Amino acid sequence: MSNLSVQDKEKVKVSLSVNGRGVEGEAEPRKLLSDFIRDDLSLTGTHVGCEHGVCGSCTVLYNGKAVRSCLMFAVQANGAEIQTVEGLAKDGEQHPLQQSFTECHGLQCGFCTPGILMSSVEMLNSGEEPTRQEIKEMLSGHLCRCTGYTGIIEAIEKVCKPNECKEGEN
Ligand code: FES
């Protein structure tokens, strides 16, 4: 076994903020951020589908930017602020996006939903009201096998324009 593979298995300290709380951990340099979030932090709301950057289900916010956590190593998050889907609800109240996804039937099995929510939060945090085309372009980075996307689009639009949603007419 080479020195490189021995070093690869040595754990490195990782210090970061997750959903506003400081977290200290250790990870092998090759450990994916998605695995660190799920396995070490027990935040299993971040889903892992393809593990190669295609499906978008592992999306989290990294210093406010939506990233695919399966394409990053945990050690790259050292010093960063990470937000996962678990950080969206406040004081027991769902985030408005979560409420509108429910009202507009923006999900079925829910596997893709955490990633879509995090990319939607990034989009809405810009303060600009997205056009339907911009929402579609954002969603082009997320695979959903269940909903047909119409309910998802309406759910995101509803947050910007209350009463837009057609209550699941998709
Ligand atoms: S699991 Fe990361 S993009 Fe599919």
Ligand code: FES
């Ligand atoms: S709700 Fe099932 S994959 Fe999107």
